[in-house]
Amino acid sequence: MKPDDILITKRLILRPVRMTDALLIQRVFPRWHMARYLSQVPWPYPKNGAVKFLRATALPAMKRGADWMWAITLKTGGDELRGIIHLRKGKTNRGFWIAPALQGQGLMTEAVVAVNDFAFQKAGFKKLIISNAKPNYGSTRVKEKTAARLIGRGRERFVAGVLPTEVWELTKEDWEGWSSKK
């Protein structure tokens, strides 16, 4: 990921995460309703969870070019991290969370549109495979609102336990068709 991989939407600036974001991640993220439908998150979230995550996982993967991880910041709110949106090579390709106070305002949908554009126009993805725990209705809705197609169901371990999942596909072609009608 390059330092200038900055995405600008109507209300948001998405910029690469950095080590100094650890404090805000640690303050905002470790709540049950934020983490319960995520996988690969240690729970209870350790006191050094954010520092460890950035230092050992996120920043090295971004440096290798395997991951793009943006801090979601508000145009009206300085440079403070309010959430994260993550694009990655591998089995599933996107993840996200946003601070509770900002949920339900269409902000993640806005971020997803910018990241999907980036994935297909700049990062060379031909399709994205994305998934969520079935009870995570907010996450389902974000996908439904942004042209993803439900292609399967499964079961996976989340922080909240083993749950049914929904698996979605978004092809470059579908995305371009959807974007042209916006």
Ligand SMILES: CC(C)(COP(=O)(O)OP(=O)(O)OC[C@H]1O[C@@H](n2cnc3c(N)ncnc32)[C@H](O)[C@@H]1OP(=O)(O)O)[C@@H](O)C(=O)NCCC(=O)NCCS
């Ligand atoms: C999932 C999440 C990222 C959605 O972010 P957001 O900014 O609230 O999303 P948006 O406002 O763009 O869209 C959310 C949609 O889901 C709906 N929604 C959200 N939570 C809901 C709930 N608990 N019950 C019913 N509908 C819900 C909203 O009404 C909206 O749909 P609408 O536009 O048709 O009204 C956010 O809730 C979050 O960070 N959750 C915790 C982390 C997480 O679960 N991440 C996803 C892992 S797959």
